[in-house]
Amino acid sequence: MSARAPDHFSLLGFAPRFALDPQALDAAYQRVQAQVHPDRFAVASAAERRVAMQWATRANEAYRVLRDPVQRAACLCEMHGAPIEGESNTAMPAPFLIQQMAWREALDEAGSSAEREELQRAVAGEQARLLSDLERKIDVEQDFPGAAALVRQLMFTSKFSGELATIAQRGAA
């Protein structure tokens, strides 16, 4: 019924690129919310209140996606016809799978918090490497299927680092 929803990047006034200054993102998000937030329309007509809710919802969604590098990359891949399909597409390069298995073993064997912290550092290092590859694939090479493969790997590693954090938390409690 109403105007077509803008994509996350154009809603917040950014070019569709992977590299993005987080502070500029925060500022743009807040500027947009300052215009569209339902709090500005609390005594407006029902129609205006509904429109405000729709746009504020879009702004929140855009901010949520763009501030997370993995989701931002996934969004760019989808925009360029290379969907992630994280659930169905589980084909991974062999070296990546071997490394995952090595991490799992290390986690099973890690008895001390020092050993877990070392594993955490290794995972974080790998994530940083994947992210910088991702930036090159998207912003320089424009290789979106290649980027989608990296996104899938990153989703794997973040799942693993989430499990690590949960175990560390349990250890601390």
Place this chain on the structure above:
Amino acid sequence: MALLQIAEPGMSTAPHQHRLAVGIDLGTTNSLVATVRHGLPEVLADAQGRALLPSVVRYRGAGVEVGHGAQAQQAGDPRNTISSVKRFMGRGVKDVAHAENLPYDFVDAPGMLQLRTVAGIKSPVEVSAEILKVLRVRAEASLGGPLVGAVITVPAYFDDAQRQATRDAARLAGLNVLRLLNEPTAAALAYGLDNEAEGVYAVYDLGGGTFDVSVLRLRKGVFEVLATGGDSALGGDDFDHRLYCWILEQGNLSLLPPEDQSLLTARARAAKELLSSKGKATIQARLSDGRWVNLTIGAEGFASMTQHLVAKTLEATRQALRDAQLKPADVKGVVLVGGATRMPHVRKAVADLFGQAPLTNIDPDQVVALGAAMQANLLAGNRGGDDWLLLDVIPLSLGLETMGGLVEKVIPRNSTIPAARAQEFTTFKDGQTAMAIHVLQGERELVDHCRSLARFELRGIPPMAAGAARIRVTFQVDADGLLEVTAMETASAVQARVEVKPSYGLGDEDIARMLQDSLGTAEADLRARALREQQVDAQRLIEATDAALSADADLLSAAERAEVEARLAAVRAVAAGDEADAIKAAVDALAHATDEFAARRMDRSIRAALAGRRVDEVMAR
């Protein structure tokens, strides 16, 4: 003809007209109403100069008594004197802790319990509405006119059922709800604006019946809630109850009549309050059978018997910090809210967790109402563009039941609101034409451990092979934290679509009926009231449309503009008349005709704001 005025979206064309708006803290133990006058927030007192209204409602054969008078009669008429009704909002009997120790005659009703009183069966919504009505009348008398609306505060950890019930109570009390505002957020607003605070703050809010903790980032007029946590059934009442149980144990008492239960609960509360300033307290009472209770409790003994309650609040606080991905040391200041934070052992526990003394330069009883008043003033459009931005979150994840009694989360907790998320499902049988949809709220994996919000059935799915249908279920949470669910079959040309409001929510007819029942109002009065509301709404839409046309008419084609003008003229023609249906029809038609216009204006205002950003950046370099 008046001069064209350039008005900001949502602002009145008459910016100098001050709109009367209030903030209401509808508390478990006490309630308050506050407003902003001459730029400063203040709590409005009753004719006797008392700011706090005890949240106690006493039903009599004829008439209702609210506040101090009702509280005074509590021990004498426990069954008809309802206190801490907030604990029953949106709850069934089985959800209420220690229900067997309460002197009420509960009626288990679907969705929400009810109470049998001398004046008939009452729902918690009606009881709460009595409290709100007294505050509305107080505010109108004090401010000298009808209110444009109110911000009502709710515990941040209130779920959808509890929020819906609160909004219904406000409507029933004749209040236009501008916003449901989370209590810790209101407190952060009052504290932050008053102290020009910047950085990460935690609000620890232990009220009479609820516990909330929120972690916020305050930055240049933006109040951003990063995470919230709590327990909507944990508060000062539980400390009283623990002490009450101790009295029973010590005095070897059991099976007390309701009068004695009320008496000893009151004595326990008084002792708890005394222990906040004294090392020990004496509990004396004469029971209805003539027996005497005479006990002494020390501060340390009280602290140790309630340590498990404090521990629960600390665990919720740690979880909120983890959700915000912060450590206690990252928090710049801790704001204490709620009367129960006066207990020294609570303060000490909070100080130990954060490694700093909490901020105490605010009144923990008033800060929520003051923050709500500031927000009400802003929402009413009295600030003329000099606004702050408040970004809040949902406290509990929202999800759907999937196969095997598991919950699939659709919107995770701590998502910034308003928020919408969709999830696709499919049929699992050939030719399946209906699908049951069960909406849940909570963090646990199993359906049985989450709160059931609504069940509905999507019918009319065209028969297809199993797995071919695409059922898209959309969750929309608005700025009040209230949920609306829509389901649609998208694979076929036929769209089956249903919108649900959670089942405990009251329909407009229910509200009208209850208004009539509770006020004893004649139907004619009710119609007159509905007419006035329609007239006000029409006037509002005329003003808004005028303002929109004078600012952005260039966004419309000539034909579109003519359409809007014609609909606008139609509203003008009937707005002052006395036919409610005609006004509503004209208003709906204008609203529909301006839908697209509103969206284009929104887009333009975003472009302008973002262009402003670029100018700023250029200037900065």
